[in-house]
Amino acid sequence: MEASLKRLRIRFTASMGLLSGVLLLVLSVILCIAVFASSEITSAAVLDTMLKSPDDEVVDDMGRPCFMFVVTPAGISIPPAYEDRVLVYGSNADDIMQAAIKTRSGKFSEGGMHFRVRSAALNDSTTLVAVIDRTADRQNLVTVSSLIILIYITSLLVAVLFFYLYSSYALAPVGESMQKQRDLIANASHELKTPLTVIATNLAVMKSEPHSTIEENAKWMEAIEAQIKRMNGLITGMLQLSKMENVPLTLTDVDLSEITEGACLGFDAVCFEKGLRLVTKIAPGIRVMGDKDALDRLVASLLDNATKYCGPEGKIGLRLTADNRRARLCVINTGDPVSDEDAKHIFDRFYRSDGARSNPDNNSFGLGLAIARATVEAHGGTITCHGIADKGTVFEVMIPLAKTSARKTDQRSVTPVSDSATDYTAENDDDCDLLPPSEK
Numbered sequence: 001m002e003a004s005l006k007r008l009r010i011r012f013t014a015s016m017g018l019l020s021g022v023l024l025l026v027l028s029v030i031l032c033i034a035v036f037a038s039s040e041i042t043s044a045a046v047l048d049t050m051l052k053s054p055d056d057e058v059v060d061d062m063g064r065p066c067f068m069f070v071v072t073p074a075g076i077s078i079p080p081a082y083e084d085r086v087l088v089y090g091s092n093a094d095d096i097m098q099a100a101i102k103t104r105s106g107k108f109s110e111g112g113m114h115f116r117v118r119s120a121a122l123n124d125s126t127t128l129v130a131v132i133d134r135t136a137d138r139q140n141l142v143t144v145s146s147l148i149i150l151i152y153i154t155s156l157l158v159a160v161l162f163f164y165l166y167s168s169y170a171l172a173p174v175g176e177s178m179q180k181q182r183d184l185i186a187n188a189s190h191e192l193k194t195p196l197t198v199i200a201t202n203l204a205v206m207k208s209e210p211h212s213t214i215e216e217n218a219k220w221m222e223a224i225e226a227q228i229k230r231m232n233g234l235i236t237g238m239l240q241l242s243k244m245e246n247v248p249l250t251l252t253d254v255d256l257s258e259i260t261e262g263a264c265l266g267f268d269a270v271c272f273e274k275g276l277r278l279v280t281k282i283a284p285g286i287r288v289m290g291d292k293d294a295l296d297r298l299v300a301s302l303l304d305n306a307t308k309y310c311g312p313e314g315k316i317g318l319r320l321t322a323d324n325r326r327a328r329l330c331v332i333n334t335g336d337p338v339s340d341e342d343a344k345h346i347f348d349r350f351y352r353s354d355g356a357r358s359n360p361d362n363n364s365f366g367l368g369l370a371i372a373r374a375t376v377e378a379h380g381g382t383i384t385c386h387g388i389a390d391k392g393t394v395f396e397v398m399i400p401l402a403k404t405s406a407r408k409t410d411q412r413s414v415t416p417v418s419d420s421a422t423d424y425t426a427e428n429d430d431d432c433d434l435l436p437p438s439e440k
Helices: 002-052 080-087 090-103 135-170 174-210 218-246 254-274 292-309 340-345 366-379 428-432
Strands: 066-072 073-079 106-110 115-121 129-131 252-255 277-282 287-290 315-322 326-332 384-389 391-400 415-417
Touching: 002 066, 002 129, 002 135, 002 174, 002 252, 066 080, 066 090, 080 090, 090 106, 090 115, 090 129, 115 135, 115 415, 174 218, 174 252, 218 326, 252 254, 252 292, 254 277, 254 292, 254 315, 254 326, 254 340, 287 292, 287 391, 292 326, 292 366, 340 384, 366 384, 366 391
Parallel strands: 277 315
Antiparallel strands: 066 073, 066 129, 106 115, 115 129, 252 287, 277 415, 315 326, 326 391, 384 391
């Protein structure tokens, strides 16, 4: 898996680096074009101004040298305003003016310097010629281009480094998914190995006595049947978990209070048979956007978990309340409280603690609470678990209310309390001590 993740990180970094390189290159080219275009536009504007106002001295705002001269049949004359500017070029001045006359309009180079020229005819024999020195522009463009290239390379390296480091975070869910897949295969294989071994052993025993009757093989057949049910339970749980994690639920406006009451009714007999007391406190009319069957399985799963790990002659408490935004379902059981370490992993698939909450009948695969978490998350809610010293373990579910339920929240200030035998008020029953301190 490490090798696969490393290849994914390299591919992710390469693709993001290539994308960043292309974007940075486009931006760099645009910036270079903008600098060049700005130079061209401003120089052309200066030349046009000089030709339109030959009697006025024109100064370039960017400080580039510019001058103008007049070409007549008698020769070249320089307006007084530009004589000093021409003299700056010394012996090269005549060559520059001759090259300008030859070019007439456009760019030219002379003596290692670069110019732009435009001309305008005053009459058939007289021509105005305006020249601007673009040598500084060329140098600036080279400097800016070099700087942009340096910034481009540096930015690209930083981007590649950033995306490589970021890839460990971005691909964390992929790594987690791959790890879960590996764990699922390993754990499922481990869980299936025992029942398959038992089935194979029992079949071997039955084969060793080919003349035995069905009655004589009854105990071997019962053992095989039990293991088949065990494997069927594992497969069913895995399918439910996969469905909850990967298939979107169809959410409708459902009455969570009614669903919870129905689930509690089904566990009355279970609790009575095990000598447990089920205490419920369910506020009426709490509605959520959810899947009725999934929510029914959720409540049943939490109650089933509570009955498995409740202490002898213990109590199980269920409370359903709501505030303005969320429905709150608490399921509490007495007995040894879950440890902080187990609480961190109790919703992981195939997780079973080695301590007090290990399954007494060895018929659990550690999928029930994983399915419960997936169900709650599919409804946009949260589920937590924690132990209360000397009391027991609390599972708390928060699910957003439906709009129809949120409007009625203020009408649920008094919540009925009942157990499997009698109805009574919360203030007069010690079972309320099962609830977390914030719920008293």
